Amino acid sequence: SAVISQKPSRDICQRGTSLTIQCQVDSQVTMMFWYRQQPGQSLTLIATANQGSEATYESGFVIDKFPISRPNLTFSTLTVSNMSPEDSSIYLCSVRRGETQYFGPGTRLLVL
Amino acid sequence: AQSVSQHNHHVILSEAASLELGCNYSYGGTVNLFWYVQYPGQHLQLLLKYFSGDPLVKGIKGFEAEFIKSKFSFNLRKPSVQWSDTAEYFCAVYTGGFKTIFGAGTRLFVKA
Numbered sequence: 001s002a003v004i005s006q007k008p009s010r011d012i013c014q015r016g017t018s019l020t021i022q023c024q025v026d027s028q029v030t031m032m033f034w035y036r037q038q039p040g041q042s043l044t045l046i047a048t049a050n051q052g053s054e055a056t057y058e059s060g061f062v063i064d065k066f067p068i069s070r071p072n073l074t075f076s077t078l079t080v081s082n083m084s085p086e087d088s089s090i091y092l093c094s095v096r097r098g099e100t101q102y103f104g105p106g107t108r109l110l111v112l
Numbered sequence: 113a114q115s116v117s118q119h120n121h122h123v124i125l126s127e128a129a130s131l132e133l134g135c136n137y138s139y140g141g142t143v144n145l146f147w148y149v150q151y152p153g154q155h156l157q158l159l160l161k162y163f164s165g166d167p168l169v170k171g172i173k174g175f176e177a178e179f180i181k182s183k184f185s186f187n188l189r190k191p192s193v194q195w196s197d198t199a200e201y202f203c204a205v206y207t208g209g210f211k212t213i214f215g216a217g218t219r220l221f222v223k224a
Contacts, residue, residue, distance in 0.1 A: 001156075004186070041216070041217075042202065042214050042215060042216040042217050043156075043202070043210065043214045092155075096206075096212070099143075099144040099159060099161075099163060100146070100158060101146070101204070101205050101206070101212045102158070103148075103156040103157075104155065104156055105154075105155040106155055
């Protein structure tokens with residue numbers, strides 16, 4: 001398994017501002033994943049972050065809006081930039097060990 | 113494209129009723145299959161998984177799932193639900209590469 005922590009656990013932000021979410025894993029992993037879970041919907045993959053290279057973004061997500069850092073094999077950050085109310089969501093950090101995906105507790109974001 | 117469909121968005125049951133949540137996937141090759149659960153206010157947890165071997169897999173809290181290859185299905189079952197099973201359940205498929213595909217989720221509400 002994997003133990004994943006995220007900070008902050010929740011935040012309320014004003015539109016136009018940015019929020020950086022941190023993700024820490026208990027041991028080294030090659031790939032870290034960032035998901036979004038909007039109210040009443042399933043998980044949507046935002047991007048995959050490899051250490052030492054640029055993140056790979058899914059269709060509909062761009063680096064300018066969701067910049068990601070991956071400075072080492074146990075840590076990553078996701079920034080939600082220039083926020084709007086449509087960005088209100090739960091943001092989840094995830095890793096895969098073998099074929100199994102594990103998730104952090106999520107960051108619940110509300111944009112006013 | 114690969115996809116996962118869950119048949120019911122919402123299910124309401126009384127305690128002690130039997131549960132079956134449907135999950136079908138579209139992919140013709142080898143798959144790894146998962147059910148995740150998200151209890152109210154908690155993060156996603158792995159309920160059970162199938163990689164190979166016996167197509168009937170048992171998970172935590174009395175849940176089981178059956179992989180039927182010919183039907184591309186991986187339905188989740190529990191013979192007698194409890195109020196504490198109220199949660200959202202996600203079916204997921206990993207086909208190799210780096211993405212896990214999630215279904216839209218089924219919200220289960222168990223009446224006491």
